[in-house]
Amino acid sequence: MLQAALDVVVPFARGRQGRVVVGICGPPAAGKSTLSSALAEALQDVHIGLSSVAVPMDGFHLSNVELDRLGLADRKGAPETFDSAGFVHLLRRLRAGEDLVYAPAYSRTLHESIGGVIPVPSSVRVIVVEGNYLLLEHGPWASVRDLLDLVLYLDAPDEVRQESLVRRQLAKGLDLPEAQDWVSRSDEANASVIAATRNRADLILTR
Structure with a gap:
């Protein structure tokens, strides 16, 4: 999976001048965080x-x-549970190549976002942006696709994803029926929304 992504991203980035923003949706x-x-x-x-960052x-x-x-x-x-307009604003700053941009991250320990933890200096050539909703076509999300140079869609068998998602909820303290x-x-309602956008990606990878 990593090699397949490298086979696409490396020649793409080398063939362009300046910064390249790659999306993994x-x-x-599905394994987006691990792959990114x-x-x-x-x-x-x-x-x-x-x-890269x-x-x-x-x-x-x-x-x-x-x-x-x-x-x-x-x-x-x-x-609707994300600050999608804020995300779009960050992508625009990253594309503009500002001297130093700080991006937030999400803590699976605190279950909260943490601001200012990912420094992105202007010298970075490739930014790998990872997320569920990079290809949505409504609201502020609709602006995201045009801010990405290349989008890889990462898929995985439903049973594999669901087992991982249940373990994630158990780790948060839910019992098995609740998880x-x-x-x-x-999660699966969101997965259906995301699956409907996969045709907008440049390449589909399967875990």
Whole structure:
């Protein structure tokens, strides 16, 4: 999977001048975070020599306090539970090549976004942006696709994803029935929304 991504991204980046923004999209638990981190690290290998950093969309999760206020706590992870306009603004800053941009990340320990933890200096050649909703066509999300030079869609068998998602909810403290309910009711509803956008990607990879 990593090699397939490198086979596409490396010649693409070398064939362009300036910064390249690569998106990795796909349903929950497809392996986007793992692939984006591995890709960013591999691009910096001495034999490739492309400075890179991974920037996750998950850094734009609304806070749990705000989700409670909006009545969206039971839908956390859905498109409307992110600061999508803020995410678009960050992408525009990254494309503009500002001297130094700080991107947020999401903590799976705190279950909250943390601001200013990913420094992106202007010298970085390839930015790997990872997230569920990079290819949506409504609201502020609709601006994202045009801010990405190349988008890889990462898929995985449903049973593999669902097992991983259940383990994720168990780790948060839910019991097994609660975890299974969350996955079937929330995560898989989001997965259906994301799957409908896969035809907008440049390449589809399957885990």
